[in-house]
Amino acid sequence: MSLVHLSPAVAAALAEDRPVVALESTIITHGMPWPQNLDMARTVEAEIRTNGAEPATIAVLDGRLCVGLTDAQLQALAQAKNVAKLSRADMAVCMAQGQTGATTVAATMIAAHLAGIAVFATGGIGGVHKGAESSFDISADLAELAQTPVTVVAAGAKAILDLPKTLEVLETNGVPVIAVGQDDLPAFWSRASGLPAPLRMDSAAEIARAHKMRAALGLPGGQLVANPIPEADEIPAEDLAPVIAQATAEAEAQGIAGKAVTPFLLQRIFELTEGRSLAANIALVLNNARLAAAIAREMNSLPG
Template sequence: MPSPFVISAAVSDALNAGSPVVALESTIISHGLPRPRNLEAAQEFEEILLSAGVTPATIAVLDGVPQIGLDADGVARIANEDMVKASVRDLPILMAKKVSGATTVAATAYLAGKAGVRVFATGGLGGVHRGANVTFDESADLSSLAIAGVTVVAAGVKSVLDIAGTLERLETLSVPVVGYRTTNFPSFWLTESGEQIDWSVDSPAEIADVMASQDQLGHGQGIIVANPLPPELQWEPDEHDAVLLEALAEADARGIRGKAVTPFLLSYIVGASGGRSLEVNLDIARNNVRLAGQIATAWSALASNSAAHRA
């Protein structure tokens, strides 16, 4: 059967040449930022990579076709059109119905892995939701990273989630988690969550070595690189804590339950923070895109050296 997805010429050429490539999700653009700021951000993220000699591979489903790498018109579409959020389970339905969708972390990692793109930059991961022991509400990001051989750079998970529960699930799924120059797992807007992780790495080259070792073992899981914001860029912790408590109380007062909780909390937090949380979101994304570009470059160099030695 023909391939179900399309790889752009720029991404295909880079992969064939062994040049660095970084996948970027589209949900952060379509649902995570207001218009027209979202288009500016999408273009900025790609430019950060291009200026570092890395090919960006923004991923989305357009008219039922999963696409790895978008042209300027494709990027504008995900920023300006109303699209559904597409997780892995939605992909075959969108394809059959020829509908467009912005890919979540789960779907982006899955498609990137299928296309051979090994590094992916996002803002924060989805995870185990508060009260999941009752609702069983857990992001598909976690189970997808258990099968997608992609290294994901993220600033941990949002503090509205159950961070300790998320780390426990990742351990159960045997997904390696390493902190970039830290052993304190970040909580998206904040540099530290207080939850400790076992391993840290000090350089992009060291992360590339972990990727190579993972390949040798043949496990197939992805790798999470927890990349905290520098303390001077994080949201002011006292304000963050106060707004989060206010948001949680409001959700409880309105009787919001299950899958509706997290979208409500995130929307409420943007308003209650006067937009400050969005500005931190952008700093997070930039920080992760830069590191992902460095990791992809180190991975490309390592792969090239290995091929030269085999020759």
Template structure:
């Protein structure tokens, strides 16, 4: 467990797990506040934590509340976050101000990685990472998630980058930053709502034991930065790629027409996609998050077994 930080508030359960080298899995909170409507978001958050527990690990959902980085949330905390219309989407640039001003903040992939590393948590489950946005030539819009993966030592389990993004450029950016992307039971990058894409991965493994060995070797080599595990949505929940690409492209055009910019782009697009798919994309989003939670817990457990 890492040294005390005055801004960290870690639940006794998570503290005990970290102290005794038990598997712990961090969870973001932007998916709760900005990714899904209430009460679906609370149901999702509690089920993800339950899945992680069932697989033998301890969940640690992270958010900013009352001037503290909370590592592990109570049911009341989850309700507060899920119902709030004023929760701030917190990335690296926002952390200090939201803490100092005691605002309610939901952590993105980037800030969850930072907070997890502060607490000594090595594994983090999310839905999909951010990346290079479509229309980059005009907007220069690149998610801070990619920079964080290049410098923060946390393993992130996801269903690929969000399908609203420019996936080839996102992968190129990660390669430039030296981030290893490992496919779990897939040779291609999953595209969030769908299992496949045209992007071939340089490395894939078939079991969590091999994933754990890679993370362990990276630690022993003292290589800085994160590692990205690309875990495809289950086949039964995967949506048709052409169908989703058509909807996504229309949503992107609408975002330009409506002059949506910066960190408002992703929530806008996801909401549009849910509406256009009549809720199918939300169902797929839930399925992939639950699947990632299971793999993340199994990986954390396999990694801790290597430490004994």
């Protein structure tokens, strides 16, 4: 019996060799409040369909690894309480215990690869947390990018992280970090981080060819495609810096650590920006969904 349970729509798309784009579910359960989270999930799925691909939102529901959710499943997940936040370390345990969990970038990559899906759209990846030289708090997303062959389209790493250290870890692990259409690395809510991007590509076709070339060379791992938020929707880095500093100081003062750090910081930044960060988050996810759909279409047109 297959461990992966495909929705009817995703099963049909894969059987007919149509482009499919994976979507994570922690952005629904841990990234946005109800009911904006459900609205966002539906809107992102619709955006992918409009751009010629089938969306596959991924989650563990009652122990079943679901690739593609029905609207009823999306609604239930968006309102669920105490949902586990799953990465490589705990996804199998959640499934074995028959529990429900939302997939992070790492877990979504694993599930997408198992299902035969090569492209994944998200908001931002995890990375090296500030103070990691003391805490050793480094997201499993980085190690996953080094070993699982999925192209991940994000608006860069989350701006709450230590971006220079995140880039260093990705480079050490041989992960291509590709900025789209610019030489500066995007920083989630902001188009520019002030850090030069290791690589630049200007089209979905180039990115698709690079993915296929990695496979042809036998190189493990995926690609991180850093897609800048649209200019009209960004929050400049200089506006965000004091907000992130305040939220980070509050997390430290309250002893918040591990998986609880990112949801706490995102919620505080939402409050401190009076909702501006949420609007930017939705805009960048939609932008990433459009690009991911284009990359998936291009991949389907290539041999192999």
